[in-house]
Amino acid sequence: MLANLLPGIREIRAPLAAGYIWLITLWIGFSEYIPKKNDAQGIWESAHQLNVAVGTTATLAAASFAAYMIGCLLEIRARSIVQWLNFSEWRWTIYQKILGHPLAGRLDDPRMLSWTETPETSRGVAELHSLVLPNETFISVRRPEWGSRASRSALIDLAIYIRRTGGREAAIQSMMGRFGDELDQLAIRLQAQNVDPYGTYDRTTAEADLRVNVGFSASILMSVAAAKSSLEVLLLIPCTWLLIMRGKQKAREANDVLIQAVVSGELNSRVLTSALSQVAGSSAGSGEASSAEV
DSSP: OHHHHHHHHHHHHHHHHHHHHHHHHHHHHHGGGSOOGGGOOTHHHHHHHHHHHHHHHHHHHHHHHHHHHHHHHTOOOHHHHTTTOOHHHHHHHIIIIIIOOGGGGGSOOTTBOOOOOOTTTOSSHHHHTTTSOTTOOGGGOBOOTTGGGSOHHHHHHHHHHHHHHHGGGOOHHHHHHHHGGGHHHHHHHHHHHOHHHHHHHHHHHHHHHHHHHHHHHHHHHHHHHHHHSOGGGGGGHHHHHHHHHHHHHHHHHHHHHHHHHHHTTSSOOHHHHHHHHHHHHHHHHHHHHHHHHO
16 A cells, blocks of 8 residues: 555645745735734635634644645746756856866766776677777767757767667767657656666656755745845855756766666667667678678
8 A cells, every 4th residue: 555655645745845845935025914813805805704713633634635625736847947957058068168178078978978998888898899880989989969958978879789789880979869768758658667666766756846846945935035134045056956967966866777677678668679670781781782792
């Protein structure tokens, strides 16, 4: 029973937690405009009478429902903002193109995979040497447009998987770009094929959504509180931004689960399967043509 309840709890906790913060924000911002019980007239008088009639428990339940609905209306999916805040790319652009800072030469271009053969990142280097084209290295592979949605390590694994499976004829950049088109659909297939990895993906996604929504709503709360009381409250806003960044990192980890499921063979990517089969077919055709010429 608990296993069946947990997914539902994960689904509601992000909008509910953020909704409570939005309600507190509204209360701080507009409570002074709400008339007291003795001064209330019209709809406000009816609201006070309803509160007395139903009791505190029912009022709190109604407030919780309102918080949940507000949270649903203003909910932000963490995976939708992963590509918004690319601080590493901004820093590299500022150093390289704007300031011409010498430090830029020591920074890895965040637009590239920048894979190096070290013990920490080695992934079968000896085997890969036979798959690398002349004058080609994995450092020259550019991140796909969706690349900020996954970690560099996962993208490297995906690139190596494509080259190892498709051989030298496999165009890494093109296939990785097409793979991003089905990334969101892979979670549905993973749920149907393997529950355990999907459970990891679901938990990580829920944590990402919780951090992003609480961080964003809390930043608005801090701003309203600062406007109503003291500007020193604004010093807390960086904490909310840090929470949003942690949510972004969690969203990347969730996508890493999908990529690793494909790389390990737990999940089939239709885009890669189709592209790699075309590569295999063209290679076979070229081989037959060469044999015929001989």
